[in-house]
Amino acid sequence: SVRQFVQTFKRRGLPLHILVNNAAVMLVPEGRTEEGFERHFGVNYLGHFLLTLLLLDTLKHSGKRGSCSRVVTLSSQCYSAHAAYCQSKLALLLFSSHLQQRLDRGGFSWILGWSTRHSTATIFPPARLAQTAIARLLFRGEGGGYWSNGRTEMTSPNTYDPQLQLGLWDSSCRLVGLQEQHQP
Secondary structure: OHHHHHHHHHHHOOOOOEEEEOOOOOOOOOOEOOOOOEHHHHHHHHHHHHHHHHHHHHHHHHOEOOEOOEEEEOOEOOOOOOHHHHHHHHHHHHHHHHHHHHHHHHOOEEEEOOOEOOOOOOOOOHHHHHHHHHHHHHOOOOOOOEEEOOEEOOOOHHHHOHHHHHHHHHHHHHHHOOOHHHOO
């Protein structure tokens, strides 16, 4: 589980400079996670949400001015072809935008990457999928962007809706049982 992983990692006392949220399921049979969430939403979004927030303190302590810790979340531009998968990826975009707003004052960089903008039937070699994530980890610019093919791109208009972002944030905190102390 995410919580068990975080406990084990923190017990080791290691710094954490980079977190890459890449785990995902796609086109799996309808099902639920152990916690009872729809599988795509639970794995592709809530798992990343919980992992990131539970590791924020470690990321913040590991980073320093001029060399801040990084979080890269791989997403896709698929919002309609397969509803459950696409909704989970839309949630990642909303989450990352809202998180960046909360972290802007702390010298912490949040960069949202991509997994593929091609059809879901197209499978890329892992090295190709990692190119943007690695480039974003090495980039020293502002956080909060959506990167694809080596440049910043706009996402769908609803991903910039602050009320939608906040509503998802609050609902997500309730769903995973996070209290205010875990919120930046």
